[in-house]
Amino acid sequence: MTGLEYTMPVIWALLLGTAVALYIVLDGFDLGLGILFPYFRSEADRDQMMNSVAPFWDGNETWLILGGGGLWVAFPKAYAVIMPALYLPVILMLLALIFRGVAFEFRWVAKPRHRKWDIAFAAGSTVAALSQGIILGGLLQGITVIDGQFAGGAFDWLTPFALMCGLGLVAGYALLGSTWLMMKTEGPVEVRARRMAPKLLVLLMAFVAIVSVWTPLMIERIAARWFSLPNLFYLAPVPLATLLLSWVCWRGIRDGRTLQPFLAAVGVFMLAYAGLVISNAPWLVPPTLTIWDTAAYVGSQVFMLIGTTLLLPLVLGYTVFVFWVFRGKLKPGEGYH
């Protein structure tokens, strides 16, 4: 392996990891709104919730396309193994995203007969989040690979562990959604979100704890990574920081702060994500294929990296710009116009 053949996959893994992290945060809060939708009964409340993310959701969901496309660009062999292995949850996620995506537009055109699109939005968001968690769980628990090709069955992913990951992600997205509402809305919606958030935070922390115990028990290499010396000392700050941030989040919710709960919830998410990366790096298709086994031809990775280096800052720049244009709280009955 030459220098470039070693470093390029690492750079790409970091880039792709960042894209996935951005997706989780950005689409996380708008999927979260869908998950919370059934708990907000009045039409005005629901209008307000949807209006709070309407200008952003297209952009948010684009990170998912970058995630899929990026995996294909940088690690085609991983893409060609993971997608067939997790075929059914991936398809389920795509179908669910269709329902919730079109609901953003259809709901307004269908009024006053919009109830079916309320259901489509809520169910679509929940199933999409559940599928994403199952995909994560299915990947973590390992995929059967023979000769670099997927060689398992259609339902290999269907395990209690994967289902638990699915539920955990639903709870997590719901937390992000509720903290988003504290930040962007006023009146009854904000009050209700503030009442729900602590329960969601406790729920998420419970799932994080379960995964943290379950994965090292299930997979020996993860136990070795965390509990061997000196790793234990280097890695101990991760769970400690998670506890600290969840306390910050809790305080923010209780003290009526607007920005703090959202940022702290994002922090908790990022730490949990970092924990998964620590557990699995450099495996991209655990337990058989690493980032180097699955990497694209180095020339292709370089060609794409040039464009990414130039364009990604631009993308981030105008993403920030749009969030700034639509900054501040949305009042009940007011909408972007």
Next chain:
Amino acid sequence: MDLAPDTLVLLSRLQFAFTVSFHIIFPAFTIGLSAFIATLLLAHLRTGREHYRTLARFWTKVFAVSFAMGVVSGIVLSYQFGTNWSRFSEATGNVIGPLIGYEVLTAFFLEATFLGVMLFGGDRVPKWLHALSAVIVAIGTTISAFWILSANSWMQTPTGYSMRDGIAFPVSWFEIVFNPSFPYRFIHMLVAAYLTTSLVVLAVGARYLLAGRFVEEGRTMARMGVGMLAVLAPLQLLIGDLHGLNTAEHQPVKVAAMEAHWDGSKPADLVLFALPDVKAERNHFELAIPKGASLIVTHDPNGLFPGLKDFAPHDRPPVWPVFFSFRIMVGIGMLMIVIGLLGAWLWWRGRLFDSRWFLRPVGYTWSLGFVAILAGWMVTEIGRQPWVIYGVLRTAQATSPILTSTVAISLALFVLVYCVVFGVGVLYIRRLLQKGPTPTSHAPEATLPNRPLGAAQRAARDALADGGRP
């Protein structure tokens, strides 16, 4: 060589064809529509005339619904290469992967992000920035088409690569991106998208003029629609001809199937209608112009070009779908030229807005562009068979190692969901079009949850109240 079972290949192909066909309808529409809206906003900025803004707001509602459907059906595609065509993904990832990656980075983010400003920023940002957002969205959709068509064209006419152990490696990125069929396919598709949108705009304008509603807006739409058709439809004939010559050079068997031309040793007749018989290798009930196809393909009535019999049967594409789709596409193209030229003549005579004999049939032609685009894609994609990358990788070797039953289930789900969701979507667009534009006064909408579709909401309430008719 391991070939996947025939049914798996067939179901995988059906699923991809189904999902991509539904998808292409929306981008084809939004490419043209975003350019149209940007033009209207710029015209408003320049002239200050209010009805341009009214029209822009009206079409923006339609755009929003179409774009949403385009986004969600597009996400499906970026995952389907992996789920259903994993061997293709592995073989081509080094070459096609970056093209898709560049599409997402240069186009998709641009569109999706500035769409927010275009749809919801009307009152939050200055007028020039709102118009600029529409221009950026229009540019984004075009760049998007650039990359996707480059990737597709590389599958048709692969260049700039080398194969090692069944995997493609890039040699020259310039030759990969600008492969031989790309410039023709890109321009052909872009013009097709503009034509499709122009016909929709013209048809809607014609309906308003016939009904005597929104007369000023209807006139602008009719003028802009006719103007675009009169210029672009004849131009498309020329572009299509050049594209055909390019195909004849690089994919002769596709052209032979398009023309149902069996015997390459004789000049080819232009077959207007026939029932090709694949077993007997000849046409039944043929109605043809002698030597016409030779004239078109070689620009010489006695010119020769290969016939289907010059290729082994297992290297030929299915003849029927290619042959008939091509006729549908060309037929609609001719009709567009007629509508464009006739409309332009009426406009010149000052009778465009009250020639009911012209406006009435034109009001029914809104869907023709979409049909032509789908037919055109059938020609080029089915015409590429039995290859997924022409001459390099056979479709039967490109599928995923999954069960046929799994694909059967997902295909059934896609058909069900798409028919319901996109069927309803088209119905909603129709409802918006029937209701028509609402003037840009600021007062009345404040009573409703405000959003660009707030007006659509009112439209829907009204439409429901009187049984779906305006």
